[in-house]
Amino acid sequence: MTDLWTVEDAAHLLDPPMTVEQVRALITAAGIRPAGHRRTGRPGRPAPAYDPAVLLRAHAALVPLLVEAETP
Numbered sequence: 001m002t003d004l005w006t007v008e009d010a011a012h013l014l015d016p017p018m019t020v021e022q023v024r025a026l027i028t029a030a031g032i033r034p035a036g037h038r039r040t041g042r043p044g045r046p047a048p049a050y051d052p053a054v055l056l057r058a059h060a061a062l063v064p065l066l067v068e069a070e071t072p
Helices: 007-013 020-030 052-070
Strands: 036-038 047-049
Touching (some): 007 020, 020 052
Antiparallel strands (some): 036 047
8 A cells, every 4th residue: 555645745745846735725626535644743633644646646737837837
């Protein structure tokens, strides 16, 4: 089984990179549901974790818009 990604993992691993806030917006806009939860080492509830393949597909669909917005 593939490791699941938290929002913070995705922000660090996606290329081109996205901020944590952008990853959260992507997850909300695409209606991506958590595939599980993962402890982060901090107190409180475990963080939602997502299937990396689903996040990568959503990111790939959005990348052309991100790149276009960055060009003058």
